[in-house]
Amino acid sequence: MMLQIQRSFDREKGVWNITPKGDVDISTASMLRSALDEAYRENKADIILHFDDLNYMDSTGLGVIIGAYGRMKENGNNITLKNPRDNIRKLLRITNLDRLLCPELCE
């Protein structure tokens, strides 16, 4: 499978941990969108996207995350990316989305 997504809600911290594995592109971006939307519908809380095992993402994935970010911000929630690989770091940097989605890269 090109993309697998695991999600779990941390009740103690009140955050979603979502871990996509594989590639996010035009054929799999809708899976990421559904995972984010379903999680947020279930529990309106911050989302941490763990990118340790995400090999590839392009503008289709960024679009999904920006969309979710916008909807969550309206309710005061946040979405944060953790441990993106070098190729995804570069994508975040050139689009200036690192400050918004992955502040750890700008520290």
Next chain:
Amino acid sequence: MADMMKFSVPGKPQYVSTVRMAISCLANSLGFDVEAIEDIKIAVSEACTNVVCHGTIGNGEYEVCCELREDRLVISVVDKAGGYDPETHREPCLECPKEGGLGLYIIKALMDEVEIVTEMGIGTRIEMVKYTR
């Protein structure tokens, strides 16, 4: 004369990753470093995504042409969907934010040279160049 490779690709989302992998192998065999290969993979995917979202009629095919030169790889993604006027509004697409504008921005940021030629009534060609350092 430079070697050429051409792929004829169905305009469906599931084949974009196949093109990405093929071009990645090609770039690797030409001696590009890991960062350049990743740049090329994203740029090609963005160009193909643009075609799949906006540049095919039905599930029509498009072409990905690779020109293997001594000092560079030239990749052209060519559709025959009638071209478009960049000044006019294009149909919004859920898969590509800002109507594909972000994709083109990324391509230009990652590749050394980018040329977009659109001919009304014919189609659009995105030509991308990456130099082997």
